[in-house]
Amino acid sequence: MISRIKGWTLGVVQPIADWTEERTGVVTMLEHFLYEPVPKRGKWLYTLGSATLFLINLQFLTGILLLFYYVPTTDNAWDSIYYIMTDVYFGPLIRGIHFWSANILMIVIGMHMLRTFFSGAYKAPREINWVIGVVLIMLVTILAFTGYALRWDQEGFWAWEVGIKIGSYTPFVGAYVATFLLGGDTAGPATLARVFVIHVWLLPAALAPLIGIHLYLLRKHGEFGSEFEYSKRLAELRERQQIEEYALYEEGDEDSRG
């Protein structure tokens, strides 16, 4: 049954793909974009970056849809979310995806960071990509934190108020940053306006080019470990050591002969 469905699908899709490829070259382009060799060891772990990319794009998409109804004022924010959840077509689904995808994103990005750390992908020449990754995870965390406050319910409000108060004890800059983020001494309408700008404009605008550079650098260097097999590399290393030892032995022999 499955092979019949597969054969039928290929029969329909293949001619369309061939037709499009001949005229645009888009299939080759997609193949080039999607194909990236990974080391044999831990192959599934190398999909975590792509999973992060998928989830962050899902956040952008569902976030834009939520913006059609969300109102960023202290009087209307909570009501607009209530409206999304009760009256808007697919509102609970879109908001649910945005909420759960944000939570899963935090877990997946953490796992991606662990994978790159434990496979040594931060080493030369990939240091800049690692540093960009660290900035990315910080921005994504702030994205999650600001999103929490946008609900403007008791939970979101107090999480933001307490979070900012804790941050305000940071030496030298803490108090200034807290006043800037709150828009005054305490949380109010100016706070929600700032949280909104940070969540909807500032962070996505910073994330998009950084993700672009992250992927460009990945393509430039390839996945760490895919360029060699560990056993082959060890054999080459041993061979080089033997050659060096032999050269040293030869030198010593010549010295002793005068």
Ligand code: HEM
């Ligand atoms: C928005 C967040 C991020 C996105 C969309 C993203 C995306 C990706 C993708 C698609 C890959 C290639 C596939 C893979 O290796 O899994 C990758 C590789 C890489 N990522 Fe990320 N990443 C993000 C965050 C991070 C973080 C937080 C770190 C570490 C601090 C990081 C460090 C790296 C490194 C070093 C590589 C190269 C891996 C190698 O050469 O083996 N990334 N990233």
